[in-house]
Amino acid sequence: MKKLAISLMGMIFIVGCGGSGDKSKTITEQIQERDVISILYNYPADLCGELQNALVANGFKDPLVASFSTSVSCASLGREIGDSCGESYEGFNTLDSCVGSWNNR
Numbered sequence: 001m002k003k004l005a006i007s008l009m010g011m012i013f014i015v016g017c018g019g020s021g022d023k024s025k026t027i028t029e030q031i032q033e034r035d036v037i038s039i040l041y042n043y044p045a046d047l048c049g050e051l052q053n054a055l056v057a058n059g060f061k062d063p064l065v066a067s068f069s070t071s072v073s074c075a076s077l078g079r080e081i082g083d084s085c086g087e088s089y090e091g092f093n094t095l096d097s098c099v100g101s102w103n104n105r
Contacts, residue, residue, distance in 0.1 A: 037101045042089055042090045061102055068098075
């Protein structure tokens with residue numbers, strides 16, 4: 001959990017501080033609509049729920065977290081690194097990535 005908090009805080013400083021789910025849109029579309037996207041590579045899918053809980057506990061607006069393969073990137077989500085999107089490589093031995101997103105407003 002400490003590593004999660006450090007990673008999350010690092011991503012907040014990189015991309016800046018940043019809903020309800022829309023059943024008519026894919027999870028990818030919903031993430032793309034958020035103001036900020038944070039990608040944690042090599043991050044176990046079963047720990048994504050902890051990231052969701054951390055975002056909620058820290059008052060992030062409309063947080064949405066999902067597990068993806070490591071092929072996900074800021075570019076594949078329609079963003080450039082630094083354009084409210086950040087990427088971080090974690091030390092877990094997994095091919096999963098956890099993508100967190102939230103709104104600033």
